[in-house]
Amino acid sequence: MKTALHLLSLLAVICLWGPGATAGPIRIKDLVDFDGVRGNDLVGYGLVVGLNGTGDGLRNAPFTEEIMSNILERLGVNVSGEQFRPKNVAAVMVTASMPAFARTGSKIDVTVSAIGDADSLLGGTLVMTPLNAADGNIYAVAQGTIIAGGAAAQGDAGGVVQGVPTAGVIPAGARVEREVDFQLASLETLRLALREPDFTTAGRIETAINEAFGRPVAVMLDPGTVRFDIAATRMASPAHAIGRIENLLVRPERKARVVVDQRSGTIVMGQDVRISRVAVSQGNLTLRVQEAPVVAQPNPFAEGETLVVPRTTAEIDEEEGIGLAEVPPGTSLSEVIAGLNALGVSPRDMIDILKSIKAAGALHAEFVVR
Numbered sequence: 001m002k003t004a005l006h007l008l009s010l011l012a013v014i015c016l017w018g019p020g021a022t023a024g025p026i027r028i029k030d031l032v033d034f035d036g037v038r039g040n041d042l043v044g045y046g047l048v049v050g051l052n053g054t055g056d057g058l059r060n061a062p063f064t065e066e067i068m069s070n071i072l073e074r075l076g077v078n079v080s081g082e083q084f085r086p087k088n089v090a091a092v093m094v095t096a097s098m099p100a101f102a103r104t105g106s107k108i109d110v111t112v113s114a115i116g117d118a119d120s121l122l123g124g125t126l127v128m129t130p131l132n133a134a135d136g137n138i139y140a141v142a143q144g145t146i147i148a149g150g151a152a153a154q155g156d157a158g159g160v161v162q163g164v165p166t167a168g169v170i171p172a173g174a175r176v177e178r179e180v181d182f183q184l185a186s187l188e189t190l191r192l193a194l195r196e197p198d199f200t201t202a203g204r205i206e207t208a209i210n211e212a213f214g215r216p217v218a219v220m221l222d223p224g225t226v227r228f229d230i231a232a233t234r235m236a237s238p239a240h241a242i243g244r245i246e247n248l249l250v251r252p253e254r255k256a257r258v259v260v261d262q263r264s265g266t267i268v269m270g271q272d273v274r275i276s277r278v279a280v281s282q283g284n285l286t287l288r289v290q291e292a293p294v295v296a297q298p299n300p301f302a303e304g305e306t307l308v309v310p311r312t313t314a315e316i317d318e319e320e321g322i323g324l325a326e327v328p329p330g331t332s333l334s335e336v337i338a339g340l341n342a343l344g345v346s347p348r349d350m351i352d353i354l355k356s357i358k359a360a361g362a363l364h365a366e367f368v369v370r
Helices: 002-015 062-074 199-213 238-245 333-342 347-359
Strands: 032-034 040-049 089-098 107-114 125-132 138-145 151-154 159-162 167-176 189-194 218-222 225-229 257-261 266-269 278-291 294-296 307-309 312-327 366-369
Touching (some): 089 138, 107 125, 199 225
Antiparallel strands (some): 107 167
C-alpha cells in the first residue's frame, strides 16, 4: 500500500508539469524522398587471395576451386584437370550501393563477406569483381585490399575470435563503369514521398511550397505523396526548383507510438502517447525446485546395496512489486515511466506493465514490440 501511495503522489506531482514542448520544424529534405532520386544496390561474386592460411577448405567449398580456375584461365593459365588445395583463397559476396547521379569513373565503397568456411579475410585482396544490379547489367567493378573488422587466433587445442573477421570493407573499392539512365532535367512534375505518411504533414509541405513560390505549384495527393509542378515554378531547371524547396522548414506530425525492444529492455515513446484511467498491480513470483540426491553405501565387509536417496528442496519467493495503483486520466506515458523508474521497476517488468495496459485498452498509441 505504501508503494501504491508513493506512485500516486509521484504521478500527481509530475502531472503538474504538463506535456513537453512540441517538435521543432524540420527541413523538407529530411522528411521526404524525391521520386527518382535514389541509389541502386549492386552485388557480385568474387575471390579473395593472399590470406594467411585462413581461406576456404576446397573440399567443403568446391565453388571456390571453380571460380579460381575460371580466373586463371582468363589470365592465360591452363589448369584443366588440375586439383587445387590452397588455403589462401576464399569465395566472397561483394555488395555495394551506387548513390544517385553517380558518374562513370567515380568510386564507391564495397562490403566483402565470406560465403565458404574461411576463418578470416584479414590481409586478403579482392580480385577484380563485376557488380551487377537487379536488371543484370554491370554497373561497377570492385578490387582492392580488404579491411576486416575483427581478429582471430588459432592454436592446436583452441582459438579465440573477436568481432567478425569473415567480413570487411574496401573504402572506394569499386569504380562506376555504367551510369543509371535517369534524366532529371526532362521532368515537368516531381513527386515527394513522405518517409512517415501523414495527412497533416503532407498538407503543411504543400502549404510551405506554395507560399515559397507565391502560386499553387504543389498539391497533396495522399498522406504519403505531394506532387510538385516544376514547370509552373518558371525556374531554369528542375535542379534549381528542388534546391529551392528542400530547405523549407515544416513542423511534422507523428503518430503516437511506443517501441519496446525485449532483448535489451529499451523503451522509446513519442510525446503524444496518453493513458486513460487504469489501475496497475505488479509483482514477481519465483518457484525454485532443486534436486540434491545422496548416495548411501553399506559398511565395509557388510552385505548390502548402494542406494541413491533423493532429496528435493522447493522454494517459492515472492518479490515486492507494485501495489494496486490508479493512474489519472490523460496522463502521458513519459510521466508513468518516470514514476516507475522512481520506484526502481526493471525495464523488463516495465515492458510487461505496458503490454498489460495496452491489452486493457488504456494505452492510446501504436505499440511496437521488437
